[in-house]
Amino acid sequence: MAAAVWQQQVFALDARFNAHRAPNHPNFRTLYIRRRNQLLRDHSKGEDSAARRQYLRIRGQLLQQRYGVMCDPGRSRSVSARSSSRISESPESACVPSEYSITPNDQRQVVPTKQAEASRAMVGGTTIAENYAFVGVHHIFDQHTAAVTMVKFANNDRSRLCCASFDGSVSICNVTASPPCVEVVFRGHERGVTACDWSISNDLVVSCSLDGTIRLWHVASEKCLRVVNDQVVGAAILSCVFQPANNNMVIAGNSYGMVEVLNVSAGIYPRGGTSKLGGKILSLACDSSGRLVWAGNDRGTIVSFLFDAETGRLSKCRRLVVAENCPVTCISWRAWISREARDPTVLINCAANVVCLLRVVDKEGSLQLKRKFTIRHKSYLVRSTFCPIMSFRQGACVVTGSEDSCVYFLDIEREGKPCVNKLQGHACPTLGVSFNYDESLLATSDYQGLVILWKRERRAGGATGQACS
Structure with a gap:
């Protein structure tokens, strides 16, 4: 160790x-x-x-x-003047407000169950820290020349990784090849790529950009199938996701505060599929049915929408202020986080130095604070993710990037110190994080364009990760 x-x-x-x-x-x-x-x-x-x-x-x-320079190991090094994913209108000194405008739920205790005992047996009876002992560097990708704003493994796939970069390109990597390699680099966006997503069948990738376009890529043929401009001339598109129930539909958010539904197969925006939220839409997430959509902006607000799969219509439902004027840079949804805590849950990154876990409390997507964790996050598009198979264990983990250049594993059901592992390998703010489906590899990306693949190391003596101080 x-x-x-x-x-x-x-x-x-x-x-x-x-x-x-x-x-x-x-x-x-x-x-x-x-x-x-x-x-x-x-x-x-x-x-x-x-x-x-x-x-x-x-x-x-x-x-x-x-x-001739001083590089304090406890701080991220000053970065070069490249195109970046820095949030341009965030406050110079964003801070955690004294109170969130949300009401914490009741503190229900986690009760061990027989199912949890069976879950521990499925993973060898090891602890949370041992299961998330990622320390070995499997590979380093450096095909991008500017910040890699998002990394995303294909659905139920352990091999293919999509990387979106502010250099204007999107790359697909094969991480289990010997050696790992870049299979294709999609070029066509005229400005930085802000987000990407895989279709359910993994045959298509959608990307959006500061150039105001959404592009649909066919992975096998390595071709761009469609380019669609934003409805608002001059708007940058900052987030995009496939609609889970209908991959003909893409939901996007732009710099004019609009959440937009796009029929990407026809290249049209359906009537009633656009809703005004305000600010800049930096993050989007859907539940597995596609019925609920959450959007977060640079003003610290999350709004839920109901989505009509037949017409593509969006209906605005609930509004939540997480932290005034502190951008919500990432939203993730999960149906249940562990066998003891089966509530639908949303994980968010907020540029108020926090990661928040929120409970979905009704069919309209209302959210209540469950827990919050402190990380360094004020100015960049930092992202987090749920660990994909954590529901098969007692306890549950999330992973988040941070502006101190580290990657943190947080046990969201542990009282006291929640950090069970910390990865140090990036030399600047860590932006994107993504697991492959069996959790054998973790991909992390940073502000300078480096993507590191971490592998889990299991040893007889227990975990090999670095516990947080």
Whole structure:
């Protein structure tokens, strides 16, 4: 365990200084960081803890002397002036308000059940921390030259990963090939890509962009099937999802505060399928039936909608202010989080330094606060996700990016310190996170365009992840 944590710390240190190595030769930087990762895996066994600490300290001093910069391991390094996913109209000093304009629910205790005992047996009787001991770097992708705003594994697929980037491209990676490879890069957007989504059958990918277009890509033929402009001339499209019950429909959100339904097969916006929320629509989520839709904007507001699958009509229902003027950058929905807590649940990232877990309390999508967790998040499009098979265990985890360059695993049913693992490998704000369906790999992306694949390491001695302090 100690060796794995030390390996991760050294890798994080190298990543922080990597931008200063051969600034005119990015290919060398990528080759260097990959080779360092390989060497750490091969030669990180056998040393005692004192020697490891001394090595880390001396190496940090040498790197600082060599490049003439100070990189505090506890802070994210200043990033270069690239196209970014920074929220342009968020407050300069966003802070957590003293009170949310939502009422916490009653604190119901989690009661162990026989089903939970069976669930633990399905995963070998291991603890939550052991199940989420992701520390090994499986692969590093660097095909993008600007922030990768979203990563998303295909549905019920452990191999294909979609990456959306502010360099204007969308890439599809095969993460289980030997070695992992980029299968195709879709180019066509004239500005940064803000979001992407897979169709249910994984044959199509939809993407949206600051250029005001939605594009539909056919994965097998590597072709763009359709380009549709936003209804409002000059609007940027900031979020998009396939409608789960009808993949002919795509729901999108633009910079003019409009939630829009698009019949992507016909290229038209159906009548009644547009609703005005205000602000900038940064995040969208649907329940599995497609009947409920939630939209979050840069003013800290979430609104629920009822969706009519036959007509494409949206009906506005419930409004919730999470935190005034603190953007809601990600929304995820899950039918139930564990065998002991079966309530439909929504997970959100809010740029008030919090991740919030909200309970869906009625058929109109009303939300109540269940728990909130503190992370560093004020200015960027940070995202989170539910762990896909956590319902087969007692306890439940979510994973979130953070502006301190770390990735956090949070046990949402643990009292006290909820963090069960922390990954350090990125050198700038971590934006996107995504699991493949069997949780064997976790993909994370950052502001500088790096995508890291983490693999779970199981050992007889227990978890190998780095517990949070």
